[in-house]
Amino acid sequence: MGCKDTGKVCSCETNDGVSKCGCDSEEKSGSCSDVSDAPVKTTSSKITYTNRLDHLLTRLGYKRNKHRVESGLYALGSPDNESPVFVSANYTLSFDALRSSLSGTDAYILVLDTKGINVWCAAGKGTFGTDELVHRIEATGLKNVVSQRTLIVPQLGATGVSAHQVRKRSGFRVEYGPVRASDLPEYMKTRKATPEMRRVNFTLRDRLTLIPVELIVVPIPLIIVAVIISLTGGFMTAAALVTAIMAGLVLFPILLPWIPTKDFSTKGFIIGALSALPFALWAFNTAQDSPLLLRSGSALGYMLAMPPITAFFSLNFTGSTTFTSVTGVRKEIYTHVPTMARMLGAALILILVLAIIRYSGGM
Amino acid sequence: MFNSYTETTLEYNEKLCNNCGMCSTVCPHGVFTQNGKKAELVNELACMECGACQLNCPTGAITVESGVGCAYAMMWSALTGKKEVTCGCSDEESSGCCAPTTSQVFQLGNDK
Numbered sequence: 001m002g003c004k005d006t007g008k009v010c011s012c013e014t015n016d017g018v019s020k021c022g023c024d025s026e027e028k029s030g031s032c033s034d035v036s037d038a039p040v041k042t043t044s045s046k047i048t049y050t051n052r053l054d055h056l057l058t059r060l061g062y063k064r065n066k067h068r069v070e071s072g073l074y075a076l077g078s079p080d081n082e083s084p085v086f087v088s089a090n091y092t093l094s095f096d097a098l099r100s101s102l103s104g105t106d107a108y109i110l111v112l113d114t115k116g117i118n119v120w121c122a123a124g125k126g127t128f129g130t131d132e133l134v135h136r137i138e139a140t141g142l143k144n145v146v147s148q149r150t151l152i153v154p155q156l157g158a159t160g161v162s163a164h165q166v167r168k169r170s171g172f173r174v175e176y177g178p179v180r181a182s183d184l185p186e187y188m189k190t191r192k193a194t195p196e197m198r199r200v201n202f203t204l205r206d207r208l209t210l211i212p213v214e215l216i217v218v219p220i221p222l223i224i225v226a227v228i229i230s231l232t233g234g235f236m237t238a239a240a241l242v243t244a245i246m247a248g249l250v251l252f253p254i255l256l257p258w259i260p261t262k263d264f265s266t267k268g269f270i271i272g273a274l275s276a277l278p279f280a281l282w283a284f285n286t287a288q289d290s291p292l293l294l295r296s297g298s299a300l301g302y303m304l305a306m307p308p309i310t311a312f313f314s315l316n317f318t319g320s321t322t323f324t325s326v327t328g329v330r331k332e333i334y335t336h337v338p339t340m341a342r343m344l345g346a347a348l349i350l351i352l353v354l355a356i357i358r359y360s361g362g363m
Numbered sequence: 364m365f366n367s368y369t370e371t372t373l374e375y376n377e378k379l380c381n382n383c384g385m386c387s388t389v390c391p392h393g394v395f396t397q398n399g400k401k402a403e404l405v406n407e408l409a410c411m412e413c414g415a416c417q418l419n420c421p422t423g424a425i426t427v428e429s430g431v432g433c434a435y436a437m438m439w440s441a442l443t444g445k446k447e448v449t450c451g452c453s454d455e456e457s458s459g460c461c462a463p464t465t466s467q468v469f470q471l472g473n474d475k
Contacts, residue, residue: 158389158415200391326430328368
């Protein structure tokens with residue numbers, strides 16, 4: 001049954017007094033994956049070169065929400081009706097991490113429709129949630145496929161899934177597995193997670209992985225602005241702008257745990273000021289024949305303009321971390337964004353004044 | 364000034380706890396532990412307000428104002444007065460990641 005048959009592009013459903021709405025452009029073309037009474041699909045633990053290419057493109061941010069697998073029930077190996085059932089998201093990175101970790105295991109994988117979003121983010125938004133899980137259990141006829149009644153759900157799915165609600169509504173007991181799929185072989189020996197398996201980290205490797213996606217969002221507008229500035233103001237101003245942004249998008253994630261202060265914004269101000277220092281020194285030391293006031297002024301311009309730009313991008317990195325709270329981020333915004341705006345405003349006025357002085361030949 | 368992460372909306376009512384252990388199972392930052400007859404709140408400030416404990420507490424002993432904490436979304440909603448959207452959102456209307464924005468909710472109403 002395709003979505004065209006139901007004639008809906010967008011839908012709202014109310015369950016337990018919680019209303020959930022969804023819209024999907026793909027459904028418009030009738031190619032949606034919501035197929036009921038579907039047969040059990042098969043998969044393997046093998047990661048092919050095509051999979052690896054897909055992972056690379058995902059990490060580069062290419063068509064971000066389009067790396068999807070079809071939702072539904074998959075058989076891995078040769079499962080029987082007592083085999084474990086693992087729950088995953090329909091995001092290729094999530095699904096592939098799970099199936100490759102289960103090499104040699106006979107199991108079922110129940111893939112929820114999370115619109116191509118990973119388990120944790122989808123759980124935060126509710127698409128990897130109680131409603132979708134209960135719906136998917138029914139749509140795939142899981143009760144007739146297995147006789148056991150336990151689902152192994154990734155721990156981070158708990159942000160969207162309510163274990164006791166799922167049990168009440170579907171009869172299935174939710175067992176929260178480890179955070180990382182790679183810990184599953186160890187976990188399956190005892191069905192107990194060590195405290196380490198239950199913790200989320202944010203390693204250098206994790207942070208490095210995020211950088212390309214952060215960069216993809218910026219380049220085109222940045223290149224245009226930089227070119228315009230190069231043509232009108234000067235090459236160094238454009239270089240300063242690019243440096244300030246790159247300090248926030250590349251340097252900041254790498255150095256995060258080692259930069260002093262707790263707030264991301266103040267960390268960003270520090271990194272931004274350090275990045276601005278060479279520019280300020282350059283402005284002060286070149287054109288020795290021009291007046292001291294002008295040289296100090298343009299040096300000050302770099303020191304005022306660059307740190308708030310870096311700090312702004314640093315603050316936004318809170319959304320990518322695994323530990324910042326909404327309350328804290330909101331407090332950071334109210335504490336530091338006004339300072340960023342004032343510094344940038346002061347820098348722009350200073351640059352304007354300096355330009356007027358230069359062109360009017362006043363000094 | 365240098366540390367905004369000194370408050371949390373997490374609240375735990377020990378009286379309601381039935382010691383099922385779910386909170387310490389689902390928490391990715393070890394905020395709760397299970398030692399005695401009740402769950403113990405041991406690391407309150409490590410809470411990132413993801414909401415997993417509240418959702419999985421069968422007795423309603425835990426409350427927390429959860430959210431993803433996307434700074435862009437918060438600033439945008441502060442400026443425009445619109446509802447906050449969740450993680451990794453683009454302006455693309457049909458972006459799968461976005462919670463329905465005001466305009467999408469409006470469209471939903473029109474479709475019916």
